[in-house]
Amino acid sequence: MKTQRTKIGSNRLAGPSRRKILGAAAAGAAAMAASPFWFNIARAAAETIKIGFPVPLTGPYGAEAKQQAACAQIAVDEFNAAGGFNGRMAELLVRDSKLNAGEAATRTLELIEKDKVDCVVGSLSAAVQLAVNNVTKTRKVLYVSISQSDQITAMPDYSRYTFHEALNPHMTAGAVARYVLPKFGKKVVFLTPDYAFGHELVNGYQAVGKELGLQMLDNVLAPIGATDFSTFFPRIQSLHPEVLIVNNFGRDQLNTLKQVASFGLNKQMHIAVSVLLYGQRLAGGPEIFEGVVGGSNYYWRLEDKVSSAKHFNAAYRKRNNGAEPSDYGAYGYAGTYAVLSGIKKAGGTDTEKLIAALEENRYDPYKGTEYFRKCDHQAVQSVLILEAKPKAKMSNQYDVFDIVEIDPADEKNLRSCAEEGHV
Amino acid sequence: MTAGHLVLPGTRGRRLVDAIARHRVAAAVAGLLVLPWVMPYQALAVNVLVYGLYAVGFNLLYGYTGLLSFGHAAFFGAGAYGCGIAISRFGVPWPPALIIGTAFAGALGAVIGGLAIRTRGIYFAMVTLALAQCVYAIFYQWVSLTGGENGLRGVNAGRLLLFGWQLDLIDPTTKYYVVLVFVALALWLVSRVLDSPFGAVLEAVRENETRARACGYDVRATKFLSFVLSALVCGLAGSLMAIHLSVVPIDTLNYTTSGLVVMMTLLGGMGTFFGPFIGAGFFVVVEDVTTLYTDHWQLVVGTIFMVFVLFFPRGIWGVILQWLRP
Numbered sequence: 001m002k003t004q005r006t007k008i009g010s011n012r013l014a015g016p017s018r019r020k021i022l023g024a025a026a027a028g029a030a031a032m033a034a035s036p037f038w039f040n041i042a043r044a045a046a047e048t049i050k051i052g053f054p055v056p057l058t059g060p061y062g063a064e065a066k067q068q069a070a071c072a073q074i075a076v077d078e079f080n081a082a083g084g085f086n087g088r089m090a091e092l093l094v095r096d097s098k099l100n101a102g103e104a105a106t107r108t109l110e111l112i113e114k115d116k117v118d119c120v121v122g123s124l125s126a127a128v129q130l131a132v133n134n135v136t137k138t139r140k141v142l143y144v145s146i147s148q149s150d151q152i153t154a155m156p157d158y159s160r161y162t163f164h165e166a167l168n169p170h171m172t173a174g175a176v177a178r179y180v181l182p183k184f185g186k187k188v189v190f191l192t193p194d195y196a197f198g199h200e201l202v203n204g205y206q207a208v209g210k211e212l213g214l215q216m217l218d219n220v221l222a223p224i225g226a227t228d229f230s231t232f233f234p235r236i237q238s239l240h241p242e243v244l245i246v247n248n249f250g251r252d253q254l255n256t257l258k259q260v261a262s263f264g265l266n267k268q269m270h271i272a273v274s275v276l277l278y279g280q281r282l283a284g285g286p287e288i289f290e291g292v293v294g295g296s297n298y299y300w301r302l303e304d305k306v307s308s309a310k311h312f313n314a315a316y317r318k319r320n321n322g323a324e325p326s327d328y329g330a331y332g333y334a335g336t337y338a339v340l341s342g343i344k345k346a347g348g349t350d351t352e353k354l355i356a357a358l359e360e361n362r363y364d365p366y367k368g369t370e371y372f373r374k375c376d377h378q379a380v381q382s383v384l385i386l387e388a389k390p391k392a393k394m395s396n397q398y399d400v401f402d403i404v405e406i407d408p409a410d411e412k413n414l415r416s417c418a419e420e421g422h423v
Numbered sequence: 424m425t426a427g428h429l430v431l432p433g434t435r436g437r438r439l440v441d442a443i444a445r446h447r448v449a450a451a452v453a454g455l456l457v458l459p460w461v462m463p464y465q466a467l468a469v470n471v472l473v474y475g476l477y478a479v480g481f482n483l484l485y486g487y488t489g490l491l492s493f494g495h496a497a498f499f500g501a502g503a504y505g506c507g508i509a510i511s512r513f514g515v516p517w518p519p520a521l522i523i524g525t526a527f528a529g530a531l532g533a534v535i536g537g538l539a540i541r542t543r544g545i546y547f548a549m550v551t552l553a554l555a556q557c558v559y560a561i562f563y564q565w566v567s568l569t570g571g572e573n574g575l576r577g578v579n580a581g582r583l584l585l586f587g588w589q590l591d592l593i594d595p596t597t598k599y600y601v602v603l604v605f606v607a608l609a610l611w612l613v614s615r616v617l618d619s620p621f622g623a624v625l626e627a628v629r630e631n632e633t634r635a636r637a638c639g640y641d642v643r644a645t646k647f648l649s650f651v652l653s654a655l656v657c658g659l660a661g662s663l664m665a666i667h668l669s670v671v672p673i674d675t676l677n678y679t680t681s682g683l684v685v686m687m688t689l690l691g692g693m694g695t696f697f698g699p700f701i702g703a704g705f706f707v708v709v710e711d712v713t714t715l716y717t718d719h720w721q722l723v724v725g726t727i728f729m730v731f732v733l734f735f736p737r738g739i740w741g742v743i744l745q746w747l748r749p
Contacts, residue, residue, distance in 0.1 A: 058718050061587045096714050101574050101672030102664075109466035109668075127573045131670040134576040138669055139593060157576060195572040 003054075042300035049090040049349055051076070052111030052120040054132060056099035060176055060225070061124045063279060068146065069094045070334030071325060074315050075090060075336035075365075085344055092336070094115060099124070101131035108135045118349040121335040123147050124328070126196045128159055137161045142351050142358075144339055146331035148172065148275070150200045153376040155421030158383065159357055163377040165335040166339045167297050169197060169274075170415050173204030175383035175407035176245070176274055176295040181212045184270040186244025188214060190254065191232065192247040193222040201247045201274050207415075211285040218243050224250065230259045254280045254288075261288045276386050279327045281400045289388035289400070296384045297331065298367055299401050300324040324398040330366050336373075338379070370409065375417035383407040432566030436747040447696050448614045452607045456705075458599075465595035466667075469602055471704045473664045473688060474604050478699030479613055480656030481684045486694035487617065488649040489629030490540075493548045493681050494555030497535060498654040502528040502563060502661025504569060507671040511577035512568065518583070521605065521662045528658020529651055531558070536650030540643060551701055552678060559676040587651040592666065602663050609656055614696065616652065625649055629694075657684075690731055692738030694726070701740045 055071055057066035064383060069092075076092045084090060093115055097104035104123065111117045112135070119142035125128035128150040133152055136143035137159035144163045149155050153164050181188075190205070192198040202219055209216070217239045220232045229248075244265065248256050253273060260266055276294025303310040312333060315324040325333070338358065343349055346357035363370050370381040385405035394400065407413065443450045455472065462468040477499050484490050505526025509515040515523065535558075539550045561570045569575055580592040592598045616622050624645050627635040636642045665671050674680065683706075691702020709727065715718040735742050 023676060058714075058720070062718070096718070096720075098714075100674055101670060102668055102674060105668040105672075106466050106470060109595070113466060114464035130573050131668070131672060134579075134670045135668070138579050138581075151573065164516045184657055262443050 004283070037271055037346065039151065041222060047086065047088045049088050049340075049343060050093060050115060050117040051090060051335060051339060052108065052115065052117035053122045053332075053336075054095045054097040054104050054107045054111070054128075055122045055332075056124055056128065057094070057096040059099035061099055064250075064326070064328040065254070066126055067279070067326050067329030068122065068124070069408060071316065071329040071331075071333035072273045072336040074312075074319070075333050075340060078315065079340045082207075083146055085348075090340060095395075097123065097128055097132075099128060102132075104128045105131045108132045108389045110140050110180070112136070112141055116206075117141070118343075119143065119351075119354070121146065121338055121339060122332070125130045126200075126205070127152065127324070130275075133157060133159075133162055140351060141340070142354055144335040145250055146335040148197060148200075148327075150203075150415070151196070153378045154415075156421070158422070159172065161351070163338070163358060163372055163379070164340055165379045166331050167295075167376060167381070167383060169200035170204040170207065171407075171413055172274055172295045173201045174208040174413050175385060176272060176293075177205050177208045177212055177214065177408060179210065179385045179405050180243055180245070180270070180293060181214060183418075185422075186213045186215050187217055187240070187241075187242045188245055189217050189236050189239055189241040190245050190247060191221045191229065191236070192219055193220055193249065195224050195253060197249065198247045199228050201340060209295040221246070222252075224252065228259070229256045230263055233259070233263050233265060237265070237268065241269055243272055246273045247275075248273075249275060250277070250280070254284045257284060257288050257292065266291065276388075276401075277328075278324075280330070281388060282398075286389065286394065286400065290390045292388045294386055296327050296386050296401075297381070298327045299384055299386055300398065301401070301403060302367055303385065306368050308364045308366050308368065334365040334367075334370075334379075338363055338370075341365075346386050368409065373414065373417075375422045376414075376420050378414055380409050380411055382409045383413075433622060435629050440744065440747045444696075448607070448611045451610055451697065451700065452603070455603055455606070459596065462708070463506050463711060465580075465599055467669045467707060469595075469599050470707050472599070472602050472606050472658050473667060474683075474703040474707055475700035476609055476663070476742075477660035478684050478687045478691065478703045479657075482654050482688050482693060482699040483613060483616075483625075483655035483656060483693075484649055485688060486698070487622070487625045487629060488646060490646060490650070491548050491685075492539070492551040492650075492653075493678070493685070494535065494539075494551030494553075495556040495653075495657055495684050496676050496680035497529040497551075497555035497676060498532055498657040499658060499661040499664070499680060499684075500562065501531045501558065501654075501670075502658030503665040503671045504575060504661075505658070506662035507575045507578040508568060509663040510580065510665075511575060516583060517580040517666055521659070521666070522537070524662030524665065525644055525658045528661060529655040532651045532654020532658070533647075534555075536573060536654065540646040540650060552681065555676070555681060556678065558677075559673075562676055569673075570671075570672055574673050576667075576669075577666045578669045578671060580669070581664045598667065600665065605659060605663060611660055613656060617696070621648070645663065654685055671679075686728060690728065690738055692741035692744075695740050695744065698738050698740040702738060 025077050025089055031290055043072050043207040055068050057065050073092055076090045080089045096401055120136050121144045123132050124147045127219045129145045142161050144165050145152055146166045148166050150168050150170050242357050246256050273294035276296050276329045281289050300313050303313050342354050342358040342361050346353040349367055362369050373380050384403055386401040387404045459465045481495050502524040505519045505527030509520040509523045515580040522588050535554045542550050581588045628642055628645050687702040687706050688699045693696030710724055713723045
């Protein structure tokens with residue numbers, strides 16, 4: 001120690017600099033030791049079934065994404081509580097896609113290359129799921145998408161590794177059209193967000209509307225994320241439609257309905273929403289939504305008719321102080337459930353066997369029996385038509401909708417395999 | 424004694440820095456060769472390469488020529504779309520597609536640069552931003568070619584037989600080193616340009632435009648060339664990004680991508696050779712790691728950025744240089 005000090009002292013000029021460099025080197029080493037690189041070494045037990053789950057935890061769909069992750073975790077926990085598969089437990093690896101396709105692609109590469117996941121479930125927004133899908137299919141990894149899209153099951157995006165658990169715009173629009181047009185009238189104006197999801201919904205209405213006598217008076221395109229929709233209202237009012245169909249999603253949907261209510265548009269025409277969101281209804285309150293009709297994949301009161309819904313609700317309530325699960329949360333549960341039940345049927349995680357098992361599988365995660373259509377791997381399932389309740393008829397704060405119609409699970413409600421480009 | 428330290432700093436550290444500066448391309452490549460083994464995962468290491476190169480291209484214009492562009496996403500995106508469309512729509516193999524993407528970005532740079540260098544200062548920033556937004560709008564609307572809002576999919580580079588050697592870009596390690604080859608080439612080119620008399624003129628224009636003109640240099644031609652070179656480098660970065668991710672998101676062309684590169688360059692140290700790369704690497708890793716622990720990653724990244732702007736305006740590499748070589 002003493003000699004060292006004299007050594008440094010003897011070379012005074014170099015001393016401080018060397019000390020600085022040594023300090024920097026030590027700091028660098030410390031940073032490396034702290035970096036997640038070392039987590040690579042600590043591998044989990046080889047038999048764990050790993051499910052990658054990229055969802056946009058941050059950004060405008062953060063609330064829905066957290067619901068999806070929480071519900072997917074329920075499916076994993078139930079699988080593990082039942083003993084897993086031959087003692088193999090499942091693990092959910094949630095990653096934040098930030099609602100950015102590039103980030104989602106990078107995260108999916110991480111899940112496949114580093115974490116070596118057995119399959120990927122998740123995503124919200126069409127662009128992000130198409131990006132994830134392109135990464136998974138080129139690497140021959142199974143992907144179950146849980147966000148609405150028509151393109152993902154059609155050529156050229158579809159691959160045999162692609163499964164689509166969510167509804168798609170064509171099915172949703174079809175179900176809403178079959179309920180709304182005969183009941184409220186055929187003269188319709190659409191208010192549509194100007195991106196793929198909105199355009200696909202309108203295409204769906206037009207395809208189904210031909211037989212139902214749909215008269216599309218106008219399709220008003222609004223930019224995504226707009227805050228003031230009332231500027232479009234004079235144009236809509238001047239057309240005197242019988243129904244206004246709102247295709248906006250997320251916060252845009254709530255903003256639209258708020259303005260519709262405050263301008264009294266809902267007194268002049270019927271208001272329908274293509275994808276009526278439970279979360280937005282809770283945020284917006286009963287007055288704004290009163291009488292609004294819309295399509296949905298799920299509403300918790302389905303438990304009065306379907307036992308699997310009762311089971312799913314109970315599991316969710318237990319973890320969330322009696323709150324009820326949301327529609328998009330349920331997708332997270334269903335997508336994960338589909339894969340895990342497929343693994344049991346396939347007798348392992350081998351991707352080829354899993355694909356075969358999923359194509360054969362009849363499963364009932366939360367809303368009655370579903371199955372993946374063989375040609376495009378779209379989950380054939382029912383679509384609920386909901387009507388928002390007035391405040392006086394609500395039995396508790398979660399009792400916000402009535403299920404007025406159930407469009408049954410039927411392949412005839414899907415686009416044909418040929419239309420999607422499958423041979 | 425203390426005064427002595429300040430006046431005569433440590434010779435070893437200084438020598439090390441001088442040696443690195445003399446062989447800067449070799450030093451950069453040496454550092455990048457080991458990068459995949461110290462990063463959390465390889466895809467992130469490729470992101471560092473790509474964003475690093477993007478920042479190097481931007482720095483050529485901003486750090487060395489003194490022109491602050493807020494529209495560089497246009498060139499990054501043009502490279503990505505040029506390369507991606509060539510591969511996915513026309514089935515071009517990836518090496519020529521890289522050239523197509525880079526050339527497309529360069530051509531766009533010539534158009535935007537030709538218009539933008541007529542203005543100066545804040546107007547230059549605004550014109551580049553406005554023109555980049557026009558590029559964004561065109562690519563957003565042209566759905567049949569670009570995929571529009573859904574982004575371009577199917578940029579599948581796959582395997583390539585090169586001189587009897589199988590190159591499989593699906594394999595993450597192979598992909599990293601293939602990208603590194605192109606990044607190293609670009610770094611060498613940039614270094615060569617900066618060392619040339621033309622490089623000296625760039626800095627002369629940055630320091631004092633009027634004086635450079637008085638010395639007989641064609642300032643407008645210098646700015647134009649610098650702009651196009653910068654666009655070419657950023658275009659190459661974008662092309663590599665398309666091959667890396669196998670998709671081109673529309674966000675690539677968004678103004679936030681333009682802002683990102685300004686942030687990375689400032690973090691690392693503008694007007695230095697290594698700064699942009701270090702800034703990009705730092706940014707990408709901090710963002711990735713904080714995301715794993717908190718939803719509020721933007722808060723962490725934003726705070727770090729503010730601290731740097733307020734207290735270390737020279738950036739990470741700038742501070743290190745100042746520290747070792749005052």
